[in-house]
Amino acid sequence: MDTHDVLSVSEVARRSGFAASALRYYEDQGLITAGRSSSGRRRYERGVLRRLAFVRAAGNIGLSLQEIRDELATLPASRTPTKADWQRISRHWRTRIDDQIAALERLRDGLDSCIGCGCLSLQRCAFSNPGDIASAQSPGAAYLPAQLRRVAPRR
Numbered sequence: 001m002d003t004h005d006v007l008s009v010s011e012v013a014r015r016s017g018f019a020a021s022a023l024r025y026y027e028d029q030g031l032i033t034a035g036r037s038s039s040g041r042r043r044y045e046r047g048v049l050r051r052l053a054f055v056r057a058a059g060n061i062g063l064s065l066q067e068i069r070d071e072l073a074t075l076p077a078s079r080t081p082t083k084a085d086w087q088r089i090s091r092h093w094r095t096r097i098d099d100q101i102a103a104l105e106r107l108r109d110g111l112d113s114c115i116g117c118g119c120l121s122l123q124r125c126a127f128s129n130p131g132d133i134a135s136a137q138s139p140g141a142a143y144l145p146a147q148l149r150r151v152a153p154r155r
Helices: 009-016 020-028 048-060 065-072 083-110 130-136
Strands: 006-008 042-045
Touching (some): 009 042, 048 083
8 A cells, every 4th residue: 555545543533434443343344444554553545435435325324234335345446436336336225215205205294193103192193093003013103114213223
């Protein structure tokens, strides 16, 4: 690695917005890689910032760490990903984002009468839960669209 094109852990943390501990975790998970200096300190190629931006964006739309890992595995290891590389993998997100938008619109439109919790506290519910039938379906807000009930990935 050319010393002008490498960043320290603290530089990557500052520039990416991820804590140093998150960088080490993502390295352990195979999402990013680091070289070592002669003294054994981690050194990252500048392109890691793009990968970390991808990790953040992918996590924000609900991709699991495994899904993120799978997508990153399709990128070239020998060079910094190009715009075309990012466009190719981001196409996979379109349907997921569209589904989330639709789910959020349904939630927004139903907020005046219910948020899908099945609490039976309202006289008239847009999602209708007579006899608390939702309690048999799943814990929590059973009638929220599935895209809004997913557990966010740990960071």
